[in-house]
Amino acid sequence: MSIAVVGSNMVDLISYIDRMPAEGETVEAPNFTMGCGGKGANQAVACSRLGSNVTMVTRVGNDIFAENTIRNFQDNGIDTTHVLTTEATSGVAPIFVDPDSKNSIIIVKGANAHLSPQDVDNAREEIAKCSLIVLQLEIELETVYSTIELGNELGIPVLVNPAPASPELRLDKIRGAEFVVPNETELSLLSGMPVDDMDDVLKAAQVLLNVGIRNVIVTLGRKGAVWVHEGGSTYVDGRAVDAVDTTGAGDAFIGCFSHYWVETGDIEYAMRMARLYASDSVTRHGTQTSYATGEDFRGRLA
Ligand code: ADP
Numbered sequence: 001m002s003i004a005v006v007g008s009n010m011v012d013l014i015s016y017i018d019r020m021p022a023e024g025e026t027v028e029a030p031n032f033t034m035g036c037g038g039k040g041a042n043q044a045v046a047c048s049r050l051g052s053n054v055t056m057v058t059r060v061g062n063d064i065f066a067e068n069t070i071r072n073f074q075d076n077g078i079d080t081t082h083v084l085t086t087e088a089t090s091g092v093a094p095i096f097v098d099p100d101s102k103n104s105i106i107i108v109k110g111a112n113a114h115l116s117p118q119d120v121d122n123a124r125e126e127i128a129k130c131s132l133i134v135l136q137l138e139i140e141l142e143t144v145y146s147t148i149e150l151g152n153e154l155g156i157p158v159l160v161n162p163a164p165a166s167p168e169l170r171l172d173k174i175r176g177a178e179f180v181v182p183n184e185t186e187l188s189l190l191s192g193m194p195v196d197d198m199d200d201v202l203k204a205a206q207v208l209l210n211v212g213i214r215n216v217i218v219t220l221g222r223k224g225a226v227w228v229h230e231g232g233s234t235y236v237d238g239r240a241v242d243a244v245d246t247t248g249a250g251d252a253f254i255g256c257f258s259h260y261w262v263e264t265g266d267i268e269y270a271m272r273m274a275r276l277y278a279s280d281s282v283t284r285h286g287t288q289t290s291y292a293t294g295e296d297f298r299g300r301l302a
Pocket of ligand 1 (some may be wrong): 224238239240243249250251276278279
C-alpha cells in the first residue's frame with residue numbers, strides 16, 4: 001500500500017505572546033516552540049503513522065530548517081528520495097498566539113514555490129508504484145494541474161485537497177481528480193455558492209460533480225463529513241469530543257482517509273475511520289504532534 005504525497009512542508013515558528021505588537025513596537029514572547037507542518041507534510045505523516053508506505057515529493061531550502069524537516073520525514077518512516085533541496089529559504093510559518101488563543105500567521109512558501117511539474121515528473125517511477133496521489137494547494141497551481149495529468153496518464157487516482165482556499169484554482173483543471181476533499185469554506189469558493197447548511201453543501205458539491213469530478217467529500221468540522229457522488233450522498237456524523245486544538249484536523253482526516261481507502265477501496269469505511277482519527281487529533285495540542293500512531297489509534301478503537 002503506497003501513497004505519493006506531492007505538496008508542501010513548513011516549519012512552524014510559534015511565539016506565545018502576552019499581546020500583539022503595535023506597529024513599530026517590539027514585544028517579548030515568554031514562550032516559543034518550533035514544529036513541523038505544511039499541509040503536504042502533515043498528510044504524509046498521518047498516512048505513514050497509520051502504516052502506509054509514503055513517498056513525499058517536496059522541496060526544502062538550503063538552510064537549518066531543511067535538515068530538521070528531512071529528519072522528521074525519516075523519523076516518521078517517509079521515503080525522502082524526492083525531497084529536493086533548493087537555493088532558497090525553506091517554507092516557514094511565523095505564528096503569534098495570544099493568551100486568548102487568537103493567532104496571526106505569516107506563511108513564507110519559500111522552497112515550496114519552486115516545486116515544478118518537472119520535479120514531479122522526475123518521480124514518475126516511484127509514483128507509478130503508488131495506489132493514490134495526494135495533493136493540496138501550498139505549491140504552484142501549475143504543479144498541481146500537471147500532477148493530476150500525470151496521475152491520469154499513469155492510471156493512478158488523485159485526491160485533491162483544495163486548501164488553503166484559492167480563488168485562482170480552476171475547476172476544469174482538477175476535473176481528472178478521483179476525490180476532491182474541501183472544507184465548507186473551500187467548497188463555497190470552488191463552487192461560487194454560499195455554503196451555510198447541508199442543502200447548500202449538496203448543491204455546491206453538485207457543481208464539482210458536473211465538471212466530471214467523481215467523488216466530493218466535504219469535511220464539516222465537528223459535524224463530521226459528507227460524501228457526494230453521482231448516485232447520491234452519504235453522511236458520516238461527527239464525534240463529540242473535548243476539542244482543545246483543531247489545527248491540522250483536516251490534514252488528519254485526509255491522511256487517514258487516504259490510508260484506509262487504499263487499504264480497503266471502501267469510501268464510507270475510510271471516512272468513518274478518518275473522522276475518528278481527526279476527532280481524536282483535536283483532543284491534543286499541535287498539528288503533527290496530535291496525530292496518533294496506527295498502534296495507538298487502533299488500540300483506542302478496540
Ligand atoms: P479543516 O481543518 O480543514 O478546516 P474541518 O474543520 O472540517 O477541516 O475538520 C476536519 C475533520 O476533523 C472533521 O470532518 C471532523 O472529523 C474532525 N473535527 C474537526 N473539528 C472537530 C471538533 N471540534 N470535534 C470533533 N471532530 C472535529
